[in-house]
Amino acid sequence: MYTIREASTMTGFSLDTLRYYEKMGLIHPTLRKSGGVRMYSADHVHHMMSIKCLKQSGLSLEDIKEFIADGQCFRNKEALDDEELKLIQSRMSILSAQLDRLEEQRQALDKTISEARTKLDYYEQLMHS
Amino acid sequence: MYTIREASTMTGFSLDTLRYYEKMGLIHPTLRKSGGVRMYSADHVHHMMSIKCLKQSGLSLEDIKEFIADGQCFRNKEALDDEELKLIQSRMSILSAQLDRLEEQRQALDKTISEARTKLDYYEQLMHS
DNA sequence: TCTTGACTTGGAGTCAGCTCCAGCGTTTAC
DNA sequence: GTAAACGCTGGAGCTGACTCCAAGTCAAGA
Numbered sequence: 235m236y237t238i239r240e241a242s243t244m245t246g247f248s249l250d251t252l253r254y255y256e257k258m259g260l261i262h263p264t265l266r267k268s269g270g271v272r273m274y275s276a277d278h279v280h281h282m283m284s285i286k287c288l289k290q291s292g293l294s295l296e297d298i299k300e301f302i303a304d305g306q307c308f309r310n311k312e313a314l315d316d317e318e319l320k321l322i323q324s325r326m327s328i329l330s331a332q333l334d335r336l337e338e339q340r341q342a343l344d345k346t347i348s349e350a351r352t353k354l355d356y357y358e359q360l361m362h363s
Numbered sequence: 364m365y366t367i368r369e370a371s372t373m374t375g376f377s378l379d380t381l382r383y384y385e386k387m388g389l390i391h392p393t394l395r396k397s398g399g400v401r402m403y404s405a406d407h408v409h410h411m412m413s414i415k416c417l418k419q420s421g422l423s424l425e426d427i428k429e430f431i432a433d434g435q436c437f438r439n440k441e442a443l444d445d446e447e448l449k450l451i452q453s454r455m456s457i458l459s460a461q462l463d464r465l466e467e468q469r470q471a472l473d474k475t476i477s478e479a480r481t482k483l484d485y486y487e488q489l490m491h492s
Numbered sequence: 493t494c495t496t497g498a499c500t501t502g503g504a505g506t507c508a509g510c511t512c513c514a515g516c517g518t519t520t521a522c
Numbered sequence: 523g524t525a526a527a528c529g530c531t532g533g534a535g536c537t538g539a540c541t542c543c544a545a546g547t548c549a550a551g552a
Contacts, residue, residue, distance in 0.1 A: 354462065400528085
């Protein structure tokens with residue numbers, strides 16, 4: 235188990251940011267020591283790392299919340315009832331919309347990276363001429 | 364030549380955003396009609412499209428400003444004086460720092476995309492079982 | 493027991509990036 | 523000649539994502 239400070243140094247998020255993410259519903263520290271002190275498990279830290287990755291790929295906190303909102307559900311089921319079917323369909327449409335946006339973003343990013351390389355090459359050549 | 368409204372519909376930026384980008388130093392409409400009305404050339408619109416792409420790849424306006432701050436310089440020069448050398452070196456270090464960040468971001472993005480696909484596949488399977 | 497240090501909360505402040513608005517100036521159509 | 527449509531400016535307001543702060547709780551050490 236880790237304190238918020240340890241989690242902070244492990245993940246690179248500030249103390250305030252971790253508490254903020256909790257308030258926003260991205261992280262749920264289950265245990266509290268006396269005095270209400272938060273304790274995080276290794277799983278929590280792992281989860282934070284995922285959030286870090288999602289953030290770095292440019293998703294908003296709202297998007298991240300949607301993205302990670304399905305850890306538990308529907309495992310080992312034989313049949314699905316109407317409720318579950320609707321839930322899955324809604325999750326799928328959210329996810330595929332996100333996927334579309336991410337792929338567009340990837341195209342833009344690739345273009346930007348190759349442009350940056352071109353510029354750098356140009357300067358490189360200029361220096362050694 | 365295009366009015367700001369035409370440029371807006373062509374690029375998808377709002378009127379206010381285009382004016383804001385001008386104030387921030389990202390766009391420089393050279394001509395003004397009487398009454399101070401902005402006129403944009405095809406080149407301007409093209410430039411806006413570049414900005415759009417840079418934005419979509421996740422750069423901040425400040426980053427974009429740095430990224431595009433070299434359209435003109437140092438073409439067809441045989442020798443470079445000290446001033447120019449320093450300028451080029453500073454541009455190179457900015458660009459390569461940006462490139463590093465962009466490549467990190469690309470890795471994160473790839474990971475996120477493949478995770479999204481995995482999730483979608485999982486739901487897909489669930490539906491057809 | 494008292495102090496020190498790490499943690500808590502709620503709320504205010506900050507910054508980027510817009511977005512909206514009031515009040516004004518042109519141009520165009522009737 | 524006047525009303526509608528479009529544009530201008532300066533400044534206020536808004537959202538997202540933090541960041542900072544004051545006042546309080548708790549545990550451990552001198």
